[in-house]
Amino acid sequence: MNQINEQLKSLHLSHAATALEQQREQLSTYAELHFEERLSLLLESELLGRNQTKIQRLKRQAKLRVDALPSQIIYREGRGLKRTQMSELFTGGYLQKKQNVLITGATGAGKTYVACALAAQACEQLYSVRYHRLSRLLDDLSSGRLDGTYQKQLLALSRKHLLILDDWGMEKLSPDHAGH
Structure with a gap:
């Protein structure tokens, strides 16, 4: 498992690595899913995480005067x-x-x-x-x-x-x- 985590991190898939750890901790939730379903969840987590990271970077770079919603x-x-x-x-x-x-x-x-x-x-x-x-x-x-x-x-x-x-x-x- 450590090798897989290291491989994910070296591929810059840190969000997927975090999601994999979550799957390991909650094994009963994910145990009945097929390999492809679990892999899809890991990749979806990576995509969502990257998107959120990009949004946070865009907000930081915008240098807005107030934090408005x-x-x-x-x-x-x-x-x-x-x-x-x-x-x-x-x-x-x-x-x-x-x-x-x-x-x-x-x-x-x-x-x-x-x-x-x-x-x-x-x-x-x-x-x-x-x-x-x-x-x-x-x-x-x-x-x-x-x-x-x-x-x-x-x-x-x-x-x-x-x-x-x-x-x-x-x-x-x-x-x-x-x-x-």
Whole structure:
């Protein structure tokens, strides 16, 4: 059994190795299954584990400002959020169509939370996401022009399926920032 575990790990099938250990611990549950059924369960566990790992990596790389969940959005009167519209956005159709979403509202209305909830949902759908406060992004791009990383930064931004630019219009753009 140790040899099988080592082989699974050397093949980078750690989720399958964990599932195999679970099968060994709960032998009565799996004893009546055919070899192919047990193997299928191990492979399914590996696929699910890899998918979850990828989602967690996408969320980490997104660098979201808040840990927002679509289910936690409050649709109270006067907020201007429509459940049907938000439900449609959470399906990710706008990403497939390469459309933009503009979230407007008064300061403190929860625009950042809604944007981060959309981003978290996009990560769950395996889209790459990046959150930026606009002023910080423009500063980084300005620095990139000076140190030669500007094109690399633009390329990295262009590879994202969803780019969130937060606090747009909160500060007056400098002439240098306006040139980006």
